[in-house]
Amino acid sequence: MKFSQIQGNEQVVKALAGAVDSGRLPHALLLHENDGGGAFPMALAFLQYLYCSDRKDGDSCGECPHCNKISKLIHPDVHFVFPVVLPSSSAQSEHSPSEQFIPDFRTLALEKPVFTEGDLYRALGFDGKNPVIGVAEANALLRAFSLHSLEGGYSAALVYLPERMNTQAANKLLKMLEEPPAQTVFVLITHAPEKLLPTIVSRCQMFRISSPLVSAAESYDDGGLLSQLMVALLSRNLAEALSIGEQIAALPSRESAKGFCRYAAEKFRRVFLCQQGLSKLAGDDPEAAAWASKLSKRFPRMALAKLDRTVGMIDRNVNIKILFTELTDSLYMYI
Numbered sequence: 001m002k003f004s005q006i007q008g009n010e011q012v013v014k015a016l017a018g019a020v021d022s023g024r025l026p027h028a029l030l031l032h033e034n035d036g037g038g039a040f041p042m043a044l045a046f047l048q049y050l051y052c053s054d055r056k057d058g059d060s061c062g063e064c065p066h067c068n069k070i071s072k073l074i075h076p077d078v079h080f081v082f083p084v085v086l087p088s089s090s091a092q093s094e095h096s097p098s099e100q101f102i103p104d105f106r107t108l109a110l111e112k113p114v115f116t117e118g119d120l121y122r123a124l125g126f127d128g129k130n131p132v133i134g135v136a137e138a139n140a141l142l143r144a145f146s147l148h149s150l151e152g153g154y155s156a157a158l159v160y161l162p163e164r165m166n167t168q169a170a171n172k173l174l175k176m177l178e179e180p181p182a183q184t185v186f187v188l189i190t191h192a193p194e195k196l197l198p199t200i201v202s203r204c205q206m207f208r209i210s211s212p213l214v215s216a217a218e219s220y221d222d223g224g225l226l227s228q229l230m231v232a233l234l235s236r237n238l239a240e241a242l243s244i245g246e247q248i249a250a251l252p253s254r255e256s257a258k259g260f261c262r263y264a265a266e267k268f269r270r271v272f273l274c275q276q277g278l279s280k281l282a283g284d285d286p287e288a289a290a291w292a293s294k295l296s297k298r299f300p301r302m303a304l305a306k307l308d309r310t311v312g313m314i315d316r317n318v319n320i321k322i323l324f325t326e327l328t329d330s331l332y333m334y335i
């Protein structure tokens, strides 16, 4: 994957290439995408650029042995980590848990580099289960990194969905980020930075990968219902907020109700980023910045979890009016 094959996100490409060119590469990058938003090809293009032995014009050559191995996802110094469900018999395997599923991971990522979390779980046979990144994964990574790179350059870990790490794994990763082995680089791809340990986030240089989904979701909120709802909530007018909640519930379809939730989630993630002092990553969204200063620190985390549940309930055909009344009530309490 070359940078020239990436759609949009020119600023991110420029920054990533610049970091490699300057020789001042951060030890950890956090790419924040909406599900299916194209962070994986971006991560791959970045690694290919980092390893390429014949870079030109701000891009990898695409032909050298390093480029070749990275594009096939078989470079020995690039480790892929993703959430898995292990059969109980394999708990003591010396291989990293992800490694046991790497053939199917490769097949998916090569066929469809812009995959979603759901695509991955379907490809690996985890549908309806609860895949996690466990401590065995972190230990395997530590072992691999302590061996130094096999080809004499960087060792890299691409961690897909670090928010799926359990506490032990997260603490271990944090330790690695605090005292990174020399010549190592972590690339984390997250859908929900608010679910990561703040100490992990603060160790990473963060990039927002924007995707067409965001603009599609925005089209669900033509009437500015979210803005009206937030005005009512912030002025502590619960009756007004509930009446706006009813208007949202009256959107023409379940799909549009879900679209509204996705749009609200995107906005609340921006609020979270603004509260962390990362308003640039929130696209310098003045509305999100204004809300961020008035909302509690717990608001984005709680609201995002509630929106997640609401979308799940919409899928299960629960009465939408009840769902949005509950959602409005909860948002009111989180403020």
Ligand SMILES: [Zn+2]
Pocket: 051, 052, 053, 054, 055, 060, 061, 062, 063, 064, 065, 066, 067, 068
């Ligand atoms: Zn190359």
